[in-house]
Amino acid sequence: MYSKGLHSSGSSFPRLLGSAAGFGLGAAVALWLGGRDEEAPAQRPAEVDREEKAHRVLVVGAGLTGTLTAAQLRKEWPSSLPPLHLTVWERATYPAGRFGAAAVHGGALADMGAQVLSIVDVDDDHRDAGNGGHGIPLRAIDFAKGEVSRLKACGLLVEVDDAHLGATEERMLWSGIWKHHYAQGGLVSVLRAYLAEAKPDATCFGRRVLRVARCPATGDAGSAWQATASAKVQGASTSSTAQGEVTEAFDSVVMCIPAPDALCIDGVSDALPATSVNILSAVGYDSRASAVVFFHADLQPSLRALFGDSSEIALDLDLEGSGGRWPSERRKKGEESELHLLIWQGQKRAPNSSCAVVAHSVPCGDRTSAEEQAHLMVPAMYEALSALLGLPVEELRSRTLASKTIAWAVSQMIRPMEAVVDPVPDIACLESDEDAAKGGKLVVAGDFMTQSSFLGCVGSALQASDVIIRGAAEYEARGR
Numbered sequence: 251m252y253s254k255g256l257h258s259s260g261s262s263f264p265r266l267l268g269s270a271a272g273f274g275l276g277a278a279v280a281l282w283l284g285g286r287d288e289e290a291p292a293q294r295p296a297e298v299d300r301e302e303k304a305h306r307v308l309v310v311g312a313g314l315t316g317t318l319t320a321a322q323l324r325k326e327w328p329s330s331l332p333p334l335h336l337t338v339w340e341r342a343t344y345p346a347g348r349f350g351a352a353a354v355h356g357g358a359l360a361d362m363g364a365q366v367l368s369i370v371d372v373d374d375d376h377r378d379a380g381n382g383g384h385g386i387p388l389r390a391i392d393f394a395k396g397e398v399s400r401l402k403a404c405g406l407l408v409e410v411d412d413a414h415l416g417a418t419e420e421r422m423l424w425s426g427i428w429k430h431h432y433a434q435g436g437l438v439s440v441l442r443a444y445l446a447e448a449k450p451d452a453t454c455f456g457r458r459v460l461r462v463a464r465c466p467a468t469g470d471a472g473s474a475w476q477a478t479a480s481a482k483v484q485g486a487s488t489s490s491t492a493q494g495e496v497t498e499a500f501d502s503v504v505m506c507i508p509a510p511d512a513l514c515i516d517g518v519s520d521a522l523p524a525t526s527v528n529i530l531s532a533v534g535y536d537s538r539a540s541a542v543v544f545f546h547a548d549l550q551p552s553l554r555a556l557f558g559d560s561s562e563i564a565l566d567l568d569l570e571g572s573g574g575r576w577p578s579e580r581r582k583k584g585e586e587s588e589l590h591l592l593i594w595q596g597q598k599r600a601p602n603s604s605c606a607v608v609a610h611s612v613p614c615g616d617r618t619s620a621e622e623q624a625h626l627m628v629p630a631m632y633e634a635l636s637a638l639l640g641l642p643v644e645e646l647r648s649r650t651l652a653s654k655t656i657a658w659a660v661s662q663m664i665r666p667m668e669a670v671v672d673p674v675p676d677i678a679c680l681e682s683d684e685d686a687a688k689g690g691k692l693v694v695a696g697d698f699m700t701q702s703s704f705l706g707c708v709g710s711a712l713q714a715s716d717v718i719i720r721g722a723a724e725y726e727a728r729g730r
């Protein structure tokens with residue numbers, strides 16, 4: 251059998267217990283931040299026994315796909331299997347990813363990545379909308395619709411009328427088919443809700459997975475997975491932290507991360523069939539940047555007048571009805587906009603609660619990286635808002651309380667799986683080679699299988715959790 255212990259190459263981990271206040275769904279969940287406690291009091295024998303028998307699953311990535319997968323595993327785990335022991339490792343300091351990335355200043359919150367949660371509303375008039383929809387099965391479409399009803403009932407989401415969104419291509423303003431939703435507490439509140447429902451036995455933020463490998467087989471029953479991650483470890487002096495490594499053994503692993511991140515992890519390519527590695531290498535995302543500026547509250551009336559009933563202004567496009575409002579002087583000179591969309595956060599939140607404006611850039615060209623684009627974002631926002639509000643740039647600067655930029659090297663899908671494989675396999679996640687002599691599954695899931703949206707992540711998360719449960723049943727049936 252393999253060891254289920256924790257090995258760390260730093261000094262002992264402090265125990266930091268955080269509470270998931272404001273999670274919205276269910277009770278608050280206790281989070282282990284920064285690692286497990288090696289000095290925890292000895293467990294009672296029954297607990298040790300239970301832990302020994304448990305099927306240990308590691309979810310890598312606490313973005314939308316990861317938190318959904320974790321919640322689904324907890325909900326669907328069969329009672330006929332040994333109990334689920336769920337661990338979540340996330341390299342960021344909170345559940346975020348591209349869906350939940352947020353900036354907070356003085357109590358005001360801004361969504362920095364995704365702005366709306368969108369689903370297909372397949373009613374009797376639009377039944378075909380779900381058929382073969384970019385690899386998203388009807389089951390996922392129905393599941394997503396049910397989730398949105400639940401999240402609305404909990405007060406986490408409110409539906410937004412198409413007219414209140416920017417007329418950009420990715421907004422999918424196809425009336426009667428797509429429905430869009432704001433999260434008043436930020437889209438991060440949806441991820442926190444899923445994480446609370448998943449009730450992980452251990453959640454470690456600031457932990458980046460570096461390697462995965464089969465545990466060395468030590469008996470007839472074979473072996474499972476060993477995952478190694480970098481982690482901040484507290485030094486002997488409380489003020490010093492160092493980067494250490496932790497290695498832990500799991501029966502199954504599910505990586506809910508973008509394809510380029512999966513390929514960076516040593517051992518992932520070895521664990522997957524060659525066709526799956528080809529898919530991970532061939533799918534493609536665009537890169538872009540986002541920025542937020544938190545303005546002084548006295549700018550609120552001007553912003554309200556500018557945005558009207560809408561939360562978004564499309565700047566670079568001249569689609570019918572979009573306005574294409576890139577400052578006309580620059581347009582006359584034939585200059586191109588760095589900015590794609592301006593999003594006033596106040597429109598999505600309680601009245602007068604936020605004076606934050608977020609901007610998304612146009613996708614980076616061949617010669618600009620997301621980092622370079624991020625540097626241009628705040629000056630470009632001042633310039634655009636100055637022209638639109640009729641206020642000097644200096645005045646906007648003087649009313650700025652804080653700003654932040656994010657460079658998204660991996661942003662939205664431009665080449666999903668269906669665009670790189672012919673014929674398109676009927677799958678929404680990638681799973682490790684069949685190897686009956688060894689442990690549970692290693693699965694890679696995420697929006698690259700289908701499309702960059704809530705629906706895309708739901709489709710992949712549902713299948714990933716099914717595969718892990720099926721693999722666990724086979725593994726346990728073999729008697730480990």
Ligand SMILES: Cc1cc2nc3c(=O)[nH]c(=O)nc-3n(C[C@H](O)[C@H](O)[C@H](O)COP(=O)(O)OP(=O)(O)OC[C@H]3O[C@@H](n4cnc5c(N)ncnc54)[C@H](O)[C@@H]3O)c2cc1C
Nearest residue numbers: 311313314315341347348349364365366458459702703704
């Ligand atoms: C600017 C922007 C705007 C968008 N707008 C919308 C929108 O309005 N509506 C919409 O539906 N979608 C939108 N999207 C797309 C949507 O955000 C994504 O499809 C979705 O968030 C993908 O979720 P994911 O969990 O699969 O991946 P991610 O969100 O990328 O999550 C992966 C997680 O894994 C972590 N991770 C990665 N590697 C490791 C590692 N080695 N170890 C540990 N952790 C790791 C990351 O930190 C991250 O938290 C937008 C995306 C961007 C960038």
